[in-house]
Amino acid sequence: MEIILSAAIGIxxxxxxxxxxxxxxxxxxxxLCLLSYAVNLxxxxxxxxxxxxxxxxxxxxxxxxxxYADPVPQALVLTAIVISFATTALFLVVMIASRGMTGTxxxxxxxxxxx
Amino acid sequence: xxxxxxxxxxxxxxxxxxxMLLYDDRxxxxxxxxxxIVSAAAQLLIAVxxxxxxxxxxxxxxxxxxxxxxxxxWAAPYGIVLVLDRxxxxxxxxxxxxxxxxxxxxxxxxxxxxxxxxxxxxxxxxGLNGAFLTGDLFNLFVFFEILLAASYGxxxxxxxxxxxxxxxxxxxxxxxxSLLFLIGVSLIxxxxxxxxxxxxxxxxxxxxxxxxxxxxxxxxxxxxAFLVKAGSWPLSFWLPTAYMAAAAPxxxxxxxxxxxxxxxxxxxxxxxxxxxGGASAGFxxxxxxxxxxxxxxxxxxxxxxxxxxxxxxxxxxxxxxxTVLGITGFALAxxxxxxxxxxLYYLIGSVLATGALxxxxxxxxxxxxxxxxxxxxxxxxxxxxxxxxxEVPDTGLAITATMTVLGICFALCVLMLAGLxxxxxxxxxxxxxxxxxxxxxxxxGLAWAFxxxxxxxxxxxxxxxxxxxIQTFWAGDSVLPRVLALEIAPVVALLVxxxxxxxxxxxxxxxxxxxxxxLHDTVAYAYGVFATPRVADxxxxxxxx
Numbered sequence: 001m002e003i004i005l006s007a008a009i010g011i012x013x014x015x016x017x018x019x020x021x022x023x024x025x026x027x028x029x030x031x032l033c034l035l036s037y038a039v040n041l042x043x044x045x046x047x048x049x050x051x052x053x054x055x056x057x058x059x060x061x062x063x064x065x066x067x068y069a070d071p072v073p074q075a076l077v078l079t080a081i082v083i084s085f086a087t088t089a090l091f092l093v094v095m096i097a098s099r100g101m102t103g104t105x106x107x108x109x110x111x112x113x114x115x
Numbered sequence: 116x117x118x119x120x121x122x123x124x125x126x127x128x129x130x131x132x133x134x135m136l137l138y139d140d141r142x143x144x145x146x147x148x149x150x151x152i153v154s155a156a157a158q159l160l161i162a163v164x165x166x167x168x169x170x171x172x173x174x175x176x177x178x179x180x181x182x183x184x185x186x187x188x189w190a191a192p193y194g195i196v197l198v199l200d201r202x203x204x205x206x207x208x209x210x211x212x213x214x215x216x217x218x219x220x221x222x223x224x225x226x227x228x229x230x231x232x233x234x235x236x237x238x239x240x241x242g243l244n245g246a247f248l249t250g251d252l253f254n255l256f257v258f259f260e261i262l263l264a265a266s267y268g269x270x271x272x273x274x275x276x277x278x279x280x281x282x283x284x285x286x287x288x289x290x291x292x293s294l295l296f297l298i299g300v301s302l303i304x305x306x307x308x309x310x311x312x313x314x315x316x317x318x319x320x321x322x323x324x325x326x327x328x329x330x331x332x333x334x335x336x337x338x339x340a341f342l343v344k345a346g347s348w349p350l351s352f353w354l355p356t357a358y359m360a361a362a363a364p365x366x367x368x369x370x371x372x373x374x375x376x377x378x379x380x381x382x383x384x385x386x387x388x389x390x391x392g393g394a395s396a397g398f399x400x401x402x403x404x405x406x407x408x409x410x411x412x413x414x415x416x417x418x419x420x421x422x423x424x425x426x427x428x429x430x431x432x433x434x435x436x437x438t439v440l441g442i443t444g445f446a447l448a449x450x451x452x453x454x455x456x457x458x459l460y461y462l463i464g465s466v467l468a469t470g471a472l473x474x475x476x477x478x479x480x481x482x483x484x485x486x487x488x489x490x491x492x493x494x495x496x497x498x499x500x501x502x503x504x505x506e507v508p509d510t511g512l513a514i515t516a517t518m519t520v521l522g523i524c525f526a527l528c529v530l531m532l533a534g535l536x537x538x539x540x541x542x543x544x545x546x547x548x549x550x551x552x553x554x555x556x557x558x559x560g561l562a563w564a565f566x567x568x569x570x571x572x573x574x575x576x577x578x579x580x581x582x583x584x585i586q587t588f589w590a591g592d593s594v595l596p597r598v599l600a601l602e603i604a605p606v607v608a609l610l611v612x613x614x615x616x617x618x619x620x621x622x623x624x625x626x627x628x629x630x631x632x633x634l635h636d637t638v639a640y641a642y643g644v645f646a647t648p649r650v651a652d653x654x655x656x657x658x659x660x
Contacts, residue, residue, distance in 0.1 A: 020291065025283065032290050039294045039301075044554035072310070073301065076253055080297055083260045087293070090267055091286050093257050101276045107287070109280040 005045055017091030025095045025101035025107050029088065035083040040077050120168075121184040121199050123161050124207055124244035127154050132237030140230050147221045147233045155218055158244070159211035161546025162204065169204040170626065181639050183250070183647040191644040192311035198250035200640065201630040202459075206247040206378055209463055212612055213371055213470045214240055216605030220474050221364035223601040228273035228362065233274070239265035239368065246375050248545060250644065252300050252310040252632045255379065259296065259344075263289050266372060269365045271317065272359060281353075281360035288353045292343035306330045308351060316641035320393025331398055338399060341383075344376030345436050348409035355417060358432065358473075359425035366428070366473035370466050373436045377462070381443050385634040386641070388447060400448035404561065407441025410434075410569045415575040424479065424583050428472045431532050434572050435465035441565055442547060448557050452631035454550030459627040461543025464616055468531035468540070471609040475525055478602055479587050522588045524606045529580040534573035539616045544569055546624060 003037050017030025047070035055071035057063050095105075102109040131154035135147050169180045184197040218236065226232045241555040242262025249255050271282045304310055306329050307318045322330050339350070346354045347428075354373070358366050387616070388398040410433055417430030442450075442458035491574040527538065548569065616623060633639065 020287075028287055032287065032294075035291070035294050039297045043297060045299040046301040065188065073304065076297075076301065076304075079253070079257065083257070084290075084293070087260070087264060087267075087286070087290055090264065091283075091290060094267075094271065094279060094283050094286055097271075098279045099275075101279055107283065 001049055001051070005041065005049065009038045009041050009045070012041070023106055023108075023112075025105050027099065028107060029092060029095060032091070033088060036080075036088070040080055040084075043073050043077050043080060045073075047071075116186065118182070120161060120164065121182060121197050121248065122186075124158050124165075125241055125248065125440050127157055128237040128241040129162075132234045132241065135234045135237070135639075136231065140232075144226060147224065148218070151218050151233045151237060152215065155211055155214045155240070155312075155502040158240065159208065159215065160176070162207035162211050163181075163479045164553060165199055166201075166208055166626075167645065169199060169201045170629070181633070181643050183406075185204065185647060187420055188650050190649050191647065192309050192314040195254045196311060196313070196644055196647075197248045197561065198640065198644070199248060200314070201626065201633055202378070202382065202482065203247045204631060205375070205459070205463070205626070207244055208545075209466055210243045210247070210371055211372075213368060213466065213609075216474065216608050217364040217367045217470070219608075220602055220605040221362075221365070223599045223636060225273065225362045225364050229271075231268070232272055235265045235268040236368070239269060241265075243371065250312050252303065252312060252315070254310075256293070256296055256300060259375070260293060262375065263293070266365075266369070269368070270361050272365060273362045281357045285354050285357040288343060292340045295336050295343075296340035299333050299335075299340060302333030302336065304327060306333065310384055312383065312528075313641045313644035316637050318390060319387050319395055322393075327394060330510040331395065334383075334398065337383070338380060341376045341379045342406065342440075344373065345380065345440060346373045346376070346433050347406045347409065347437070347440060348413045348433075349406075350412065351413065351433055354433065355421075355429035357428050358429035359423070363474055363477040366425070366476075367470040370432055370469040370473060373432055374439075374462060374466055377436050377439050377443070380440065381634070382446050384443065386637050389635060389637050391637050391641070397448050400444045403444030403447060404441050404565070405444075407437045407439075407444055408565060408568055410437025410577060411572050412442060413437075415568075415572040418572075418579040419575050424472075424476045424587075427579050427583060428469060428476060431465075431472070431576055432469050434532075434576065435462065435469065438465075438547075438569065438572075440593060441568075443564060445551070445554070445557065445562070445565070446631070446635070450554040450556055451550065452628065452635050454547050455631035456556065456624060456628040456636065457543050457546025457550055459630055460539060460616075463623070463627075464531055464539030464543055464613060467609050467613050467616070468528050471524065471606050471613070472528045472532070474602070474606045474609070475521065475528065479521055479525065484575070491536065518588060520603055520607075522584070524603070524627055525580075525587075527610050527613070529577065529584065532573075533577040533580065535570070538613055539619055539620065540573070542617065542620045542624070544573065596608070 014033045016035030016038060017093065019027045020027065022031070050069045053067060055069045055074055057068055073103040096107060099105050104111055106112070126150040131150055135150060138147065140147070168182060171180065180201065182199040184199070185191065186195045186197060188194070214236075221232060239262055242258050242265055245258035246255060246262060249258055267282065270285055271278055292321050300310065303315065306322060306326050307315055309315055309318060315483065319330070328366075343350045358369055361369060369642040384399060384403070388395050390396055392398065414430045414433030414437055418427050421427040421430060439458045442454050446452070446455040478540050531538040548566050551566055554562060
């Protein structure tokens with residue numbers, strides 16, 4: 001499972017970084033999305049991988065923490081997802097405004113001159 | 116009741132901003148403006164009260180004047196905690212001091228250029244105040260996102276192709292930086308198992324040898340995210356364009372946005388990698404020094420090569436944050452609190468001066484049609500034909516009261532940024548230079564190189580700004596700009612505050628000295644959180660239902 005998860009994070013962030021460095025604004029948006037998925041998975045993995053364990057402990061009595069998943073990264077991931085979703089939506093709006101104003105989807109608002 | 120004052124700088128702008136969203140801009144602009152002013156004034160009053168509390172040690176704080184506020188009454192480190200110390204209180208005052216003039220200036224016309232200006236402004240204040248107050252890493256992320264989201268809206272305020280393009284770069288840059296922030300935070304959490312800054316400070320020295328590189332990697336990734344905000348050199352190419360494109364009052368407010376990044380680096384590096392950091396003590400100090408020096412160098416080259424006042428002001432923001440970053444590095448390496456005291460004093464002055472400068476740009480350029488005309492003027496001034504230069508004074512305008520006021524304000528800003536007496540720039544730089552000469556922890560060559568950069572950057576600012584001043588005030592055309600009192604009053608107010616900073620320099624340096632000493636001595640911060648009793652655990656008469 002560790003291999004699969006780390007490979008997934010690696011591939012997502014590699015694709016994300018490549019796309020972010022592209023000149024088209026839509027590619028940049030998709031790249032940022034992929035990067036944020038990679039980061040969310042990464043935050044999740046920082047709570048250690050514990051398959052099938054609940055994050056919420058029952059009330060009372062002695063509890064063995066090794067039987068439970070760490071709830072903090074799960075809460076962090078939720079927050080991070082919401083925030084990155086909102087800011088990406090905002091970025092999309094700005095991107096569309098830029099496309100409308102400049103007539104091009106180049107991130108600099110103008111095409112590179114042909115040699 | 117009194118203890119709840121700590122959370123007021125976050126709640127007041129939040130409630131004000133949310134309330135103003137309910138009303139239409141066009142019909143209620145006047146009401147919104149006054150509501151914003153009242154909110155900002157309340158924040159200023161509370162911030163001043165909090166400074167007094169941080170200085171003397173308030174009723175609920177422990178010995179060192181640090182107050183803690185347990186949100187939701189959860190005991191640390193399980194809940195989120197707000198921490199008020201000298202540094203946080205100082206930054207709160209600075210934010211409110213900058214906010215009021217910027218609001219007044221915006222009322223002269225900028226607030227009509229787009230919807231919900233005042234709400235966004237309040238949310239920006241909320242994010243700033245929250246970032247200064249929080250004692251939790253992830254909460255810091257949330258407040259950063261709040262202030263960034265508001266700043267995206269404010270940067271785009273007024274629309275136009277230039278702003279949208281600069282805004283797109285700014286948003287993309289900050290989204291990427293936020294992702295780095297998350298990676299850093301989660302790495303640190305993965306190693307230490309806590310997000311509470313005070314708890315982290317306790318745990319850093321106990322991290323095992325094999326985990327330490329991971330902790331360092333996390334801190335470094337986190338620092339990159341902060342350095343993007345602070346406008347440190349290789350990460351700052353977006354900054355001048357974005358700041359120049361922003362509407363004038365927004366640009367003035369952005370003067371403090373870079374300082375949030377500087378603040379976060381200062382707070383976290385002193386807390387985690389200060390003297391109590393064990394094997395990690397001093398981590399990243401040399402990099403901070405080098406980046407700070409590179410940023411100052413980049414800023415001074417930018418100031419010299421800029422053709423417009425906007426770009427120049429943006430580069431002087433870089434110089435000021437580079438200076439404080441470098442000094443943070445020196446302090447982290449064991450340079451002693453004295454230089455940090457000077458740097459914090461300098462930070463206050465330079466934020467106020469760059470804020471005033473951003474507000475001055477637009478009135479100064481009004482009659483000659485902005486940047487394009489400025490470029491043409493420069494081309495004239497540097498024309499090969501020297502006869503052109505001689506002719507310029509003949510067509511110069513008679514300086515009237517408007518020009519006099521503008522000119523004096525501009526000159527004072529330049530004096531401050533260039534570090535000439537009697538304004539705080541000089542006193543701050545002097546304090547830093549003195550401490551740099553006296554320090555023994557680092558090679559003298561490095562300290563001298565930094566001193567040289569400080570002096571040269573001031574000189575470059577003087578040259579660049581004087582050039583702009585000559586073009587505007589001596590070589591302008593004879594059409595007088597019509598400047599509203601509402602536009603010049605905020606600038607004058609900021610300069611009066613600057614003068615007061617200079618006048619009260621001794622008291623302020625004593626305060627920043629105490630701040631720097633408190634930053635070096637992390638024990639009060641690191642253990643105070645755990646000594647704070649929950650409301651539920653307190654004796655009966657204190658407990659509230």
